[in-house]
Amino acid sequence: xxxxxxxxxxxxxxxAFANSSFAGQKRYHWKMIETWSTGLxxxxxxxxxxxxxxxxxxxxxxxxxxxAGAIVPAFQVFDAVxxxxxxxxxxxxxxxxxxxxxxxxFASVPFGMDDIEYSIWLRAGNGxxxxxxxxxxxxxxxxxxxxxxxxxxxxxxxxxxDISQLKGMKVRTVGWAADILTNAGVSVSPxxxxxxxxxxxxxxxxxxxxxxxYITYPMGFQEICKNVMVPGWHQPSVQxxxxxxxxxxxxxxxxxxTVLKIASQExxxxxxxxxxxxxxxxxxxxxxxxxxxxxxxxSSLIKLRKVTKKYLDGLRKKNPFLNKVLASQDKFxxxxxVWKTIRSGVSDYPYKQYIAGKRFQ
Numbered sequence: 001x002x003x004x005x006x007x008x009x010x011x012x013x014x015x016a017f018a019n020s021s022f023a024g025q026k027r028y029h030w031k032m033i034e035t036w037s038t039g040l041x042x043x044x045x046x047x048x049x050x051x052x053x054x055x056x057x058x059x060x061x062x063x064x065x066x067x068a069g070a071i072v073p074a075f076q077v078f079d080a081v082x083x084x085x086x087x088x089x090x091x092x093x094x095x096x097x098x099x100x101x102x103x104x105x106f107a108s109v110p111f112g113m114d115d116i117e118y119s120i121w122l123r124a125g126n127g128x129x130x131x132x133x134x135x136x137x138x139x140x141x142x143x144x145x146x147x148x149x150x151x152x153x154x155x156x157x158x159x160x161x162d163i164s165q166l167k168g169m170k171v172r173t174v175g176w177a178a179d180i181l182t183n184a185g186v187s188v189s190p191x192x193x194x195x196x197x198x199x200x201x202x203x204x205x206x207x208x209x210x211x212x213x214y215i216t217y218p219m220g221f222q223e224i225c226k227n228v229m230v231p232g233w234h235q236p237s238v239q240x241x242x243x244x245x246x247x248x249x250x251x252x253x254x255x256x257x258t259v260l261k262i263a264s265q266e267x268x269x270x271x272x273x274x275x276x277x278x279x280x281x282x283x284x285x286x287x288x289x290x291x292x293x294x295x296x297x298x299s300s301l302i303k304l305r306k307v308t309k310k311y312l313d314g315l316r317k318k319n320p321f322l323n324k325v326l327a328s329q330d331k332f333x334x335x336x337x338v339w340k341t342i343r344s345g346v347s348d349y350p351y352k353q354y355i356a357g358k359r360f361q
Contacts (some may be wrong), residue, residue, distance in 0.1 A: 028256070030063045030248070031086035035074040035095060038067045041215055041278075042240065045146050045271045046090045049242065052263040061256060063088065078243065082139050087248040090145055093241050094175050101315055102134050102322040105329065106142075108151075108235040110177055110308045113329065115147035115237040115272050117336065122239075123265065126328045131241070134321060141249045143264035145240035146271025148212050149279050153230035155200070155221045156207045159292060160229045163300040172196055172208035176311070177234035184307045193219070200224045212238060213286065214278040222291050230293050233304055240271070 032050065036042045043065070050063040068074035072085060078096050081089040094107030106127075113121060121127040122144055135142040154160075154171060166186045173181060174190045182188050189205050199205045201224050208225075209232070210216045242264060249257065286293075296304075316323035349358040 025060055027059070028061045028252070030061065030088055031071070032063050032065045032088040032090055032242075033068075033071050033077050033080055033086045034065065034090040035068055035077050035092070036090075037069075039218075041148070041275070042090070042146070042271075043067055045240070045267060048270055049090075049145070049263055049267045052266055053259060056259045056263060057256065061259065065090075078138075078140075081243050081245050084245055084247065087245050089243040091241065091243065092238065097175060099138065100134065100321065101319050102325050104176055105322060105325040106131055106134070106241065107175075107239050108237050109312075109326070109329065110180060110234050110236075111305050112236055113333065115149050115239075115276070117333070118147050118237050118239045119144075119268055119272065120336070121329060121332045123268075125332050130325050130328060134325075135243065136246070139246045141244040141246050143242040143244060143260060144268040145242045145264065146268055146275070147240065148215065148238040148271060148275040150237060151211050151232040151235040152209060152213055152216055153228050153232050153293075153296075154207045154209045155225035156227045156229055157225050159227045159294045160207075160296075161294050161300070162297050163303060166207065169206035170204070172199065172205045173234060176308075177209075180234070180304065180308050180311050183311055184304060197221065197224070209234065212275060212279050213282040214275055217282045217285055222286055222289050226291055228286075228291060228293050230295055233296070233301060238275075 032046060034043065034046050046065045050065055053061050053063055066086070068077075072080045075095060077089040077091055078099065080086055092107050093103040096103040118127075122131070128142070128144070131142040154173070156169075158165075160166065163184060163186075166181075168187075170187045170189050171181060172189050172191045178188045178190050189199075191199055191205065191208075193210050196205075196208045196210060197220055200208055200221060207229070208221060210219060210221070244260070249260075252260075312326065316326060344361075345359045347359060347361050
């Protein structure tokens with residue numbers, strides 16, 4: 001009887017061991033540092049990615065997420081990951097404009113691709129290959145980290161439908177949009193997000209943008225400004241990236257590298273769908289709060305488009321790699337435009353709106 005009991009226990013233990021596909025293998029405890037606080041949606045996206053990786057590896061790879069300031073300040077994330085302070089970072093690539101202007105092209109381009117188009121270009125096109133080339137120059141490996149959709153336009157106290165109406169006003173924006181508006185004759189103040197509400201309330205600035213409806217609503221700008229100048233031409237999408245220290249990445253098995261890639265692609269879709277679903281919800285919250293959305297005139301959009309092209313053409317002449325990335329995007333946009341044109345006319349507007357003439361996005 002004793003021998004039978006021992007044999008049964010041995011079979012049970014061996015079975016349990018066999019069922020654990022990662023039993024006996026090296027376990028990894030990584031740190032991920034991010035450029036955002038715990039209060040923002042993107043922190044939840046980082047947690048989601050870490051959860052997926054842990055589940056796919058049955059706990060062999062455990063990534064702990066640290067918000068901005070927990071280990072290093074927000075804008076030291078890039079260098080901290082390069083230097084091995086943490087194995088991973090999570091951010092908006094445009095923050096690293098000072099490292100190379102080409103990083104902005106992997107974040108959002110004024111009048112550029114939307115969230116679906118970015119996802120296509122990165123995953124099925126040449127995007128991630130170019131990203132790996134750029135990040136590789138800094139000892140990093142990039143992974144897609146989500147796309148939160150088109151940003152809102154600019155909050156204003158009075159309705160604005162023409163770019164000329166911004167003359168004499170001080171506008172908060174950052175990145176390429178700041179330079180483009182400056183070139184269009186607008187006074188720009190690149191304040192950090194945490195200072196926008198107070199600056200608006202005190203009249204230090206007259207207009208401001210920050211991010212998507214879902215992200216921006218809790219910041220309360222609608223309490224001060226009841227108008228928004230749309231569309232968000234300055235940032236048609238918010239592409240995010242995970243950055244992996246290359247030495248840490250190279251230490252992984254091919255299986256674990258594949259897990260990171262799969263988790264990043266799942267997170268891209270997770271963030272995109274969650275964001276767009278909530279962007280629609282929060283636009284209705286804005287409308288309930290009495291906010292009016294004022295479309296820029298066609299002539300204003302054409303002027304901004306021309307200024308944008310001239311500005312980007314200037315950057316491309318100075319930066320061969322940026323030119324290479326934007327040329328890849330231009331090629332995709334040109335090819336995809338043919339299909340967009342042919343398929344247009346059946347956008348899923350509600351029945352009465354469609355009958356009344358709303359057929360195009």
